[in-house]
Amino acid sequence: MLRSCISKKCLGQHVLGLSLLFAAPFAFAAPAIDVHSDPNCGCCGAWVAHLEENGFDVNHHRDGDVRQVKIEQGVTPKLASCHTAIIDGYVIEGHVPADDIKALLDERPDVAGLAVPGMPHGSPGMETGRVDDFAVLSFTRDNRAPEIFREYTQ
Numbered sequence: 001m002l003r004s005c006i007s008k009k010c011l012g013q014h015v016l017g018l019s020l021l022f023a024a025p026f027a028f029a030a031p032a033i034d035v036h037s038d039p040n041c042g043c044c045g046a047w048v049a050h051l052e053e054n055g056f057d058v059n060h061h062r063d064g065d066v067r068q069v070k071i072e073q074g075v076t077p078k079l080a081s082c083h084t085a086i087i088d089g090y091v092i093e094g095h096v097p098a099d100d101i102k103a104l105l106d107e108r109p110d111v112a113g114l115a116v117p118g119m120p121h122g123s124p125g126m127e128t129g130r131v132d133d134f135a136v137l138s139f140t141r142d143n144r145a146p147e148i149f150r151e152y153t154q
């Protein structure tokens with residue numbers, strides 16, 4: 001492929017491409033994620049730690065009005081959990097596993113975002129010792145019913 005390069009700029013792009021290729025297994029380069037939560041929410045902080053352990057660059061806003069964020073982002077009471085996050089135009093509601101956020105950013109489906117309603121035991125940030133089945137739902141801003149994005153069963 002380098003043979004097709006006739007300008008320095010083009011060669012530079014190839015080198016950049018190669019360096020990204022080599023960097024990929026070691027670093028996950030996602031846009032920053034903005035997490036909104038109540039200041040006293042412990043499991044929200046534990047979920048943020050889970051994201052950071054998985055390579056996410058997290059801006060944790062602990063002083064925001066989370067309910068207002070949910071209304072603005074189309075998170076209905078049925079979908080709601082403790083924290084609401086936004087990454088690259090998608091809404092992430094509740095204890096969604098980092099891998100599912102990566103899959104969302106990779107696949108880019110036509111949805112508003114992902115949600116794990118409530119706070120299921122055993123989901124990331126909810127390590128209580130008890131492990132329940134839970135599902136990650138994808139949802140839209142219209143009246144379509146949420147769909148199952150991924151299921152976690154024992």
Ligand SMILES: [Cu+2]
Pocket residue numbers: 043044081082083095119125
């Ligand atoms: Cu929680």
